Amino acid sequence: MRATPLQTALLYAAVILTSAILVFPIYWLVITALSQPDQLRQLPPSFWPSEPRWGVFKKIFEERPILLWLGNSALAAIGAVTISMVVSVLAGYSLSRFRVRGGQSLGLFILTAKMLPATLLVIPLFGIFRTVGLIGSMWSIILAHATLIIPFTTWMLKGYFDTIPRELEQAAMVDGCSPLGALFRVILPVSAPGLAATALYGFVLSWSDYAYARTFLTNAQQNWTANLGITTMKGEYVSNWSDISAASILIALPVLLIYLFLERYLVGGLTAGSDK
Amino acid sequence: MASISIQNVRKSYGALEILKGFNLDVADGEFVVFVGPSGCGKSTMLKILAGLEPATSGMVKIGDRDVTDLAPGDRDIAMVFQNYALYPHLTVAQNMGFGLKMRGTPREQIAVRVAEAAKTLDVSHLLDRRPKQLSGGQRQRVALGRAIVREPQAFLMDEPLSNLDAKLRVTMRAEIAALHQRLGVTTIYVTHDQIEAMTMANRIVIMNNGLVQQIADPDTMFRKPANLFVAGFIGSPGMNFLRTSRHADGRFAVLGEMLALKVPESVDDVIVGLRPEHIEPGKGGLTFEIRPTLVEGLGSESYVYFDVPEVNHLAAAGGATDDGRPPGRIVARLMNAGPVRVGETLTVSVDPDRLHLFDPATGQAIPKEADRSW
Numbered sequence A: 001m002r003a004t005p006l007q008t009a010l011l012y013a014a015v016i017l018t019s020a021i022l023v024f025p026i027y028w029l030v031i032t033a034l035s036q037p038d039q040l041r042q043l044p045p046s047f048w049p050s051e052p053r054w055g056v057f058k059k060i061f062e063e064r065p066i067l068l069w070l071g072n073s074a075l076a077a078i079g080a081v082t083i084s085m086v087v088s089v090l091a092g093y094s095l096s097r098f099r100v101r102g103g104q105s106l107g108l109f110i111l112t113a114k115m116l117p118a119t120l121l122v123i124p125l126f127g128i129f130r131t132v133g134l135i136g137s138m139w140s141i142i143l144a145h146a147t148l149i150i151p152f153t154t155w156m157l158k159g160y161f162d163t164i165p166r167e168l169e170q171a172a173m174v175d176g177c178s179p180l181g182a183l184f185r186v187i188l189p190v191s192a193p194g195l196a197a198t199a200l201y202g203f204v205l206s207w208s209d210y211a212y213a214r215t216f217l218t219n220a221q222q223n224w225t226a227n228l229g230i231t232t233m234k235g236e237y238v239s240n241w242s243d244i245s246a247a248s249i250l251i252a253l254p255v256l257l258i259y260l261f262l263e264r265y266l267v268g269g270l271t272a273g274s275d276k
Numbered sequence B: 001m002a003s004i005s006i007q008n009v010r011k012s013y014g015a016l017e018i019l020k021g022f023n024l025d026v027a028d029g030e031f032v033v034f035v036g037p038s039g040c041g042k043s044t045m046l047k048i049l050a051g052l053e054p055a056t057s058g059m060v061k062i063g064d065r066d067v068t069d070l071a072p073g074d075r076d077i078a079m080v081f082q083n084y085a086l087y088p089h090l091t092v093a094q095n096m097g098f099g100l101k102m103r104g105t106p107r108e109q110i111a112v113r114v115a116e117a118a119k120t121l122d123v124s125h126l127l128d129r130r131p132k133q134l135s136g137g138q139r140q141r142v143a144l145g146r147a148i149v150r151e152p153q154a155f156l157m158d159e160p161l162s163n164l165d166a167k168l169r170v171t172m173r174a175e176i177a178a179l180h181q182r183l184g185v186t187t188i189y190v191t192h193d194q195i196e197a198m199t200m201a202n203r204i205v206i207m208n209n210g211l212v213q214q215i216a217d218p219d220t221m222f223r224k225p226a227n228l229f230v231a232g233f234i235g236s237p238g239m240n241f242l243r244t245s246r247h248a249d250g251r252f253a254v255l256g257e258m259l260a261l262k263v264p265e266s267v268d269d270v271i272v273g274l275r276p277e278h279i280e281p282g283k284g285g286l287t288f289e290i291r292p293t294l295v296e297g298l299g300s301e302s303y304v305y306f307d308v309p310e311v312n313h314l315a316a317a318g319g320a321t322d323d324g325r326p327p328g329r330i331v332a333r334l335m336n337a338g339p340v341r342v343g344e345t346l347t348v349s350v351d352p353d354r355l356h357l358f359d360p361a362t363g364q365a366i367p368k369e370a371d372r373s374w
């Protein structure tokens, strides 16, 4: 059935409206960063600053160790995602393929774990990390973020593996692979889009954390993650919203870049063509 | 190449017994077809042969080796799957060479053997493509190529043609048969399609509910079905079944005539099997008149449906067939019968020697005099 011109028009209108709603906060963030502080409370608001303050980015780089913070965030995210992927590839694959006694309840247990709010776990985790002496170390948030990420990525990957026909690894095993060989030589390459999407999701979870970083990292600012650093720019009496917005843009940028880089994997359906 | 021996293999999933004791010896170079309705355990048996599923009990031998506990990769067999299971991230050439690579074959040698197999299957021009750039028929050829390139002891094929359209299926059927002639590799082929079984097999294994019903060559399978299930499964349209009982004079009423059926004295109830193609126009051994209720003309032949006398209705006989026909309605496959019209009486006949006789209690065939051992 072909859409009538009216239907097409309505469809486009809906898409544009949705996009506008989604893009607006980002647009507002950008103009907040670029506006002079006194323009921010204008009524009616201005939708483009008369003299954009491009220097704001340079200014925050000079005033704050932004690069260091971004580096710390990246370290935490990469560490947490690496650990999470190793664990959840194996866990997700097992949940998808092997019928073990109690396997289902175990799967459900993991599912409930992801429904617990992160803040609920802050206190017990703090206790554990203090006992093993990790408070203040980067490892504390790497591990804490991994506990946050693994339930999600395990279930995402299980779902992805479920869509891959079993015959694919059976063929690999007849061709001479061990079960693990079939996983690494066939299933994982075929799952590249699922792995990319899952890793990105985990990265964002770690990247956007505040509570864990705030609790486990020390007061020395060279240890802070970007999210933690940015909140210190909000003073008790004065907050420079332009600077905070500019820093927020810098923090959002890496995720955006990773997304653009991974896009072709995220969208591509590599399994198409394995069967039928 | 090697013989295959399956000895008393059983398979259960929990309390559910899927294979209830499977025995078969396949000779070196033989083409054996497993056929039976969906869910009867054909794929399960094939997976046990491949090592993809463990047997609950029993033994599998390939050649002289007991492979029951070997990993699939150590059994030296190749498998072709219904959905082809090509590796989507590899090119056609890499797909075909994967098994050789896993066995540490030198790269140059892989290239030579892949090229050779590709030529055999006419896919040489596709070697650099990926599976999703191929048509269904091409994927099927690549899947076959992946199997032959390894030169294994045996091929296992699980419904390899059922995803193809009808026309391609017939072409590929002939091609697989020709490939088997040329390579002579022992092959076990699974299908639910009795026509594939009849046209391709050296020997057919008919299965139902996890039990082997009969093992025989196609001709024997057609002429001497061991039981009601086999009789109804092989042939198209399937065999007609009529119920009849012994009268006081020792004879049986069949299609309005009283026949002296050659059955043991002890047998009083009989199911008579009658192949549609054995009903001929005109007078003959057992002549009767029919009044067609439906006629399907196919040009050279016509399928003529008609109702048999009430006493011959199968309904009470334990439901041996269920192809959706009303009880008592049977079909004749008439060649060159001239015009046949619904409702117009027609004289047809059957050679009584061609009737099949079954024991309704057991479903087993009652052997003809010549085959009887008592």
Ligand SMILES: Nc1ncnc2c1ncn2[C@@H]1O[C@H](COP(=O)(O)OP(=O)(O)O)[C@@H](O)[C@H]1O
Residues within 6 Å of the ligand: B013, B018, B036, B037, B038, B039, B040, B041, B042, B043, B044, B045
């Ligand atoms: N992993 C399994 N767990 C439980 N039952 C199974 C499993 N695999 C197959 N079965 C059952 O075994 C029976 C035979 O299956 P299968 O061998 O695939 O039949 P066929 O290939 O003849 O159609 C079916 O009833 C199926 O539901």
Ligand SMILES: [Mg+2]
Residues within 6 Å of the ligand: B042, B043, B044, B158, B159
């Ligand atoms: Mg099957």
